[in-house]
Amino acid sequence: MKINLRIWRQHNGKEQGRLVQYSLDGVSGDMSFLEMLDLLNEQLTEKGEDPVAFDSDCREGICGQCGVVINGVPHGGQGVAQPVRTTTCQLHMRSFADGSTITIEPWKAAAFPVLRDLIVDRSALDRVIEAGGYISVNTGAAPDAHAVQINKKRSDRAFDAATCIGCGACVAACPNGSAMLFTSAKITHLAMLPQGQPERVLRVKRMVGEQDALGFGGCTNIGECAAVCPKGIPLESISQLNRDLIASLFKHDGKDD
Amino acid sequence: MSTSAKETNAELAAQYWQAGEDIHDAKANVALPIDKIWPDRQFTSRLVNPANRRKMTVIIVGTGLAGGAAAATLGEAGYRVENFCYQDSPRRAHSIAAQGGINAAKNYKYDGDSVYRLFYDTVKGGDYRARETNVYRLAAVSANIIDQCVAQGVPFAREYGGLLDNRSFGGVQVQRTFYARGQTGQQLLIGAYQALERQVNAGTVHMHTRHEMVELIVADGRARGIVTRDMVTGKIEEWFADVVVLATGGYGNVFFLSTNAMGCNATATWRAHRKGAFFGNPCFTQIHxxxxxxxxxxxxxxxxxxxxxxxxxxxxxxxxxxxxxxxxxxxxxxxxxxxxxxxxxxxxxxxxxxxxxxxxxxxxxxxxxxxxxxxxxxxxxxxxxxxxxxxxxxxxxxxxxxxxxxxxxxxxxxxxxxxxxxxxxxxxxxxxxxxxHYTMGGLWVDYDLQSTIPGLFVCGEANFSDHGANRLGASALMQGLADGYFVLPNTITDYLADSPKFPKVDTKHPAAILARQDVESRVNKLLSIGGERTVDSIHKELGHIMWEYCGMERNEAGLVKAIGLIRNLRKEFWTNVKVTGVNEELNQTLERAGRLADFLELGELMCIDALHRRESCGGHFRAESQTEEGEALRHDDTYQYVAAWEWTGEGHKPVLHKEPLIYKSIQVKQRSYK
Amino acid sequence: MAVTGLVLVIFLLFHMFGNLKILISVEDFNHYAGFLRTILNPILPGDTFLWMFRCVLLLCVVLHIWSAARVTKQDYKGKGGRGRYSIKKSLSPDNTYAARTMIWSGIIIVLFVIMHLLQFTIAPAAFGNPHDGPDGRAGMVFTAFGNWIFIVIYVIAMAAICLHVSHGFWSAFATLGANVSGLTRKVLRACSLLVGAVIFFGFLVPPFLIFFGVIN
CATH class of the missing domain: 3.90.700.10 (Succinate dehydrogenase/fumarate reductase flavoprotein, catalytic domain)
Structure with missing residues (x-):
């Protein structure tokens, strides 16, 4: 089938970007969205033009490296009644009609500067984890794995939150460019486990503080983040974060020393 | 094996490779009972005073289970760690895609599992082509991995009683596989990533994302640094250290189509190979x-x-x-x-x-x-x-x-x-x-995970590993974390103990200057060819050759032919590839071209290795060596060794060094599934 | 923001409840208006309590506006300023018109509150309805809502408040950590709409009845 593309081209972080039109023939429905871009790039390269730069790695929906805004939706999963949970690499061209026009833009947010074309710098998400998204246990210092039993329900909830792939779609979708869903997923994951308790109070303060300092927007409970999340991290996680954050105000061990 | 086959091999050898001296691992004291070797090595390995550690720099390339775990652990110990990855975040390493689980000899199910049984299954599963001392150690530390991961908050599957659940995996008879739904790799990697970010926060680990290692610096006979290309700005930079660790994963992408991530590549290991690190068993690939x-x-x-x-x-x-x-x-x-x-x-x-x-x-x-x-x-x-x-x-x-x-x-x-x-x-x-799916081959390492270049350590899938000719399910995660958390941090100290005596190396050292010049001239060469063919079209062609002749079934005629085809394709690449853009920008075509250049050399070595090993074992099936029923037939008398290949220069025949495999703690058997 | 917002919603509900007294009778309404000025008498003299109450309200309003300004600025910066995507599609049921226009409904409310205070508290005389007329404070109300201009202004203002509350109410609960499941979210959203609607109709019933002469 034939597809018309409008793709964001931006040579580097300093220059202005713009949408450029391409038309691509020979697209098959079995191709993934990124394979369609590969095909475009092969043709551009043959013509001696610069191929479109985009990020991808595992192409099986788990590494979180890929991600572009497709027709106004991060990762492009849009069902009729409900959003379809997908990463860009797991979206297939059969979701598009022959002759349709697809607009492709990078994640846009203050904390995600564009590096080139569809590639943005998401290292701010690493900074948020760095601020406290871990359990401090040195290698070799762990007790036996069966030393603590963990309630299955809580363990499952921890797991649901831990499935976050850090792709940044939540930030791209949020009208405020907020990373609250990302941060709250880690907070919830660790808050559900007994191992996560000693640092729980300090963790939430540090991570939220870091997130604000990095230039992410604030949460206004719009819910776009959870709607596009490829892993279905629920909006409740943000409330969990808020509860922990409020509780930390009243706890002595919540003070940074 | 028949005499005529031996003669054929001698003829081929004259054409494609040279025989070298045998090599041996000198670090494990094999005179001891197998369960005493690792404790003995931990004791004999020299230590580094905590006050000295912060003066020592460790370069680690790769942030997957092996690299991330090693960087976190060495950071905790107080070394200055420089950690590199080509992805935009250390959390993206391809360990993340592993689905099934991780083996550990915990015997929580009380079904007869033990360290010895895990060791036995792994050696047998590897068709007796792995070094038994390494495999035993892997089995021995496996239980610690689970403890460590649970303490980090990895949400393994649990039973209603709150204890960890196990399942049986890959045809073994005990339930020793720990899992986290179908995302075990992801959860383990996130655990290692969090430990790593903690050290970044503590200032012990410096993270360099979107940096690709493009050359190894070997100065005065020791690995002392690497050259990287900043994938955003194109800046080529030298980094120096007391020791270099490669944890850069496997080379399955030589086949173009594989279950590996798009960016997985062999450049780091191949560059090290060209600088003197032997490549072990390159033809051992696993097909799923x-x-x-x-x-x-x-x-x-x-x-x-x-x-x-x-x-x-x-x-x-x-x-x-x-x-x-x-x-x-x-x-x-x-x-x-x-x-x-x-x-x-x-x-x-x-x-x-x-x-x-x-x-x-x-x-x-x-x-x-x-x-x-x-x-x-x-x-x-x-x-x-x-x-x-x-x-x-x-x-x-x-x-x-x-x-x-x-x-x-x-x-x-x-x-x-x-x-x-x-x-x-x-x-x-x-x-x-x-x-x-997975490559068992990789850089040859000794018991300490040190390659044949002093000061170059290799862990995870990047080394020739503990899996022999075939890897069992749920063992890759185990090996990556074992190397990163528990083996390397114990063995690397023995080497680092000498590092205060190492001469200083900086950008003015001839080896550094040479490495940088090599990188620059390679980049310039790639950009100046201006041919007709895209990088991917050549990579696909290489993939077809490898898959056809060095895939599931290999034979002499096919491999000889493949070597010829690869050589021609390499020539085609260096004369007719088209790389757009310039170096000083984010240039994905240039990145891919550099990786492909190395795959084109590695592919040939894989075929030569497959050609020389005239037996079938594990993932390597030679049509000439099968039973009457068409089953794989090993030749333990001739091929019970690790093939460690030495680079001798472009256009020169590689040298084959054999590390004989001696099994003292396990009886060697031929498998049968009829 | 959440806490001050909820305090203001509670105030609005009481305010609305008091207003509705005018449906019973003018005397009732005046009695209630008088009561407001003498709460906690004789422990506290005169209208001390009223002033304390006004101070708290003012503090809430100031804090609410201050945090709104902060969040708006942070969010504007966070999304990277104006002109973000060429196409943006909404997939969330919570991305409502009300949610997107919080700042504008907020500004309308602020302007309205200033007018409202001038009209009924600070300078009623300037609006031609002194509170010491023959019908007391109720008289003020009757004079005001006899004029269709004020009816229009009040409808617009109440619509703004209704919108503001319909997102603000649930959002405040979510921010305070009450959004614990999909079901609670549904309940909170429904409550939010209900509170918005109650405020809208509750405040507009007396003016309309006055305008159409049903009560006088």
């Missing part, structure tokens, strides 16, 4: 039977589905070629060939990975494959359109267990299949085909 087949020429990667599907699914192809295009539901039972059940009545669809893979290939070669036709070039140069797929049918399981039970067991896999192929596996049989 249950992947989603290729759909067309523009496919960029293959997706694996868990092997567990073979527990209930029945594999078949039509008996008649004219039925292949039909709707499989219209093909009557008597016209179906359940070939695994037919050939291996006792194991049926549960035969090991390599057998299942090879049989699928044979059926498709015979023209009985199903699904979309893909263009292929046969060994005689003719082009064919051929279907590459066999049916994996759940209709019987659905009848027997009910749709709900099947959905409960395999629902997520069925969903994945449907999303990719747009076919409903509850209605129509799935189509599967084997795909390259």
């Amino acid at each position: 039977p249950t992947c989603i087949p290729v759909h067309g020429e523009n496919q960029s990667k293959l997706t694996l589905m868990s092997e567990s599907l073979r527990n209930d699914g029945r594999i078949w192809v039509p008996k008649k070629a004219e039925d292949c295009e039909k709707d499989p539901r219209q093909i009557p039972e008597q016209d179906r060939d359940y070939y695994l059940e037919r050939i291996y009545p006792s194991f049926g669809n549960l035969v090991p990975r390599d057998i299942a893979s090879r049989q699928a290939k044979y059926r498709c070669d015979e023209g009985l494959g199903v699904g979309p036709k893909v263009k292929e070039v046969d060994s005689d140069g003719t082009e064919h359109m051929r279907s590459r797929g066999v049916y994996l049918d759940f209709s019987e399981a659905i009848q027997r267990l009910g749709k709900d039970a099947v959905e409960k067991k395999y629902g997520n896999l069925f969903d994945m299949y449907q999303r990719i192929t747009d076919e409903n596996p509850y209605e129509v049989p799935m189509r599967i085909y084997p795909a390259v």
Whole structure:
């Protein structure tokens, strides 16, 4: 089938970007969205033009490296009644009609500067984890794995939150460019486990503080983040974060020393 | 092996490789009982005073399970760690894609498991081509891994009582596999990533993302640094350290299509190989039977589905070629060939990975494959359109267990299949085909994980590893974390103890200047060729050659031919490739071209290694070496060794060094699945 | 923001409840208006309590506006300023018109509150309805809502408040950590709409009845 593309081209972080039109023939429905871009790039390269730069790695929906805004939706999963949970690499061209026009833009947010074309710098998400998204246990210092039993329900909830792939779609979708869903997923994951308790109070303060300092927007409970999340991290996680954050105000061990 | 075969090998050897001296691991004290060797090594390994550690720099390339775990652990110990990855975040390393689980000899199920049994299964599964001291240590530290990960907050599957759940995996008889739904790799990697970020926060680890290692600096006989290219700005930079650790994963992408991530590459290990690190068993690759087949020429990667599907699914192809295009539901039972059940009545669809893979290939070669036709070039140069797929049918399981039970067991896999192929596996049989999945080969290392270059350590899939000729399911995660958390941090100190005596190395050192010049001239060369062919088109061609001649079944004529084809293709690459853009920008074509240049050299070595090993073992099947029933036949008398290859320069024959494998703690057996 | 917002919603509900007293009778309404000025007498002299109450309200309003300004600025910066995507599609049921226009409904409310205070508290005389007329404070109300201009202004203002509350109420609960499941979210959203609607109709019933002469 034939597809018309409008793709964001931006040579580097300093220059202005713009949408450029391409038309691509020979697209098959079995191709993934990124394979369609590969095909475009092969043709551009043959013509001696610069191929479109985009990020991808595992192409099986788990590494979180890929991600572009497709027709106004991060990762492009849009069902009729409900959003379809997908990463860009797991979206297939059969979701598009022959002759349709697809607009492709990078994640846009203050904390995600564009590096080139569809590639943005998401290292701010690493900074948020760095601020406290871990359990401090040195290698070799762990007790036996069966030393603590963990309630299955809580363990499952921890797991649901831990499935976050850090792709940044939540930030791209949020009208405020907020990373609250990302941060709250880690907070919830660790808050559900007994191992996560000693640092729980300090963790939430540090991570939220870091997130604000990095230039992410604030949460206004719009819910776009959870709607596009490829892993279905629920909006409740943000409330969990808020509860922990409020509780930390009243706890002595919540003070940074 | 017959004398004539030996003579043929001698003839080939004269043409493709040279014989070198045997090598040995000198670090493990094999005079001790096997369970005493690791404690002994931990004790004899010299230590570094905590006050001295912060003065020592460790370069670690890669942030997967092995690299991330090593960086976190060495950071905690107080060393200054410089950690590099090509992705935009350390959390993206391809360890994340592992689905099944991680083995550990915890014996929580009380079903007779032990360190020795895990050791035994791993050596046997590797078809007796792994070093037993290393494998025993791997089994011994496996239990610590689980403790460590649980303490980090990895949410392993639990039972209602709150204790950890285990399952049986990959045909072993004990339940020793810990898992986290179908995302075990992701959860373990996130655990290591968090430990790593903690050290970044503590200032002990400096993280360099979107930096690709493009050269190793070997100064005064020691690995002392690396050269990187900043993938955003193109800046080429030297980094110096007391020791260099490579944890850069496997080289499955030499086949172009594999289950590896797009960016997985062999550049770091290959550059090290060119600087003197021996490459161990490069031809040992693992091909996984249950992947989603290729759909067309523009496919960029293959997706694996868990092997567990073979527990209930029945594999078949039509008996008649004219039925292949039909709707499989219209093909009557008597016209179906359940070939695994037919050939291996006792194991049926549960035969090991390599057998299942090879049989699928044979059926498709015979023209009985199903699904979309893909263009292929046969060994005689003719082009064919051929279907590459066999049916994996759940209709019987659905009848027997009910749709709900099947959905409960395999629902997520069925969903994945449907999303990719747009076919409903509850209605129509799935189509599967084997795909390259893991490479057992890698840089040769001793018991300390040190390569033949002093000061260059290699861990995880990047080393020639503990898996011998074939890796068991749920063992890759175990090895990556064992190396990173528990082995390397203990052995590296013995080397670092000497580092205060090392001479200073900086950008003015001749070795550094030379390394930088090499990188720059390579980049300039790639950008100046200005040919006609895209990088991917050449990579795909290399992939076809490797898959056809060095894939599931190899033979002498094919390998000789492949070597010729690869050499021509390499020439084509260096004269006719088209790399757009400049170095001083984010240039993905340039990145890929650099990686492909190395794959084109590695591919040849893989074929030479496959050519020299005239036996079948594990993932390496030589058509010349099979039993009367068509089974893999090892030649322990001739080939019970690790082939460690030494680079001798472009256009020169590599030197083969053998490390004889001596099994003192395990009895060597020939496997049979009839 | 959440806490001050909820305090203001509670105030609004009481305010509305008091207003409705005018439906019973003018005397009742005047009695209630007088009561407001003498709460906690004789422990506290005169209208001390009223002033304390006004101070708290003012503090809430100031804090609410201050945090709104901060969040708006942070969010504007966070999304990277104006002109973000060429196409943006909404997939969330919570991305309502009300949610997107919080700042504008907020500004309308602020302007309205200033007018409202001038009209009924600070300078009623300037609006031609002194509170010491023959019908007391109720008289003020009757004079005001006899004029269709004020009816229009009040409808617009109440619509703004209704919108503001319909997102603000649930959002405040979510921010305070009460959004614990999909079901609670549904309940909170429904409550939010209900509170918005109650405020809208509750405040507009007396003016309309006055305008159409049903009560006088």
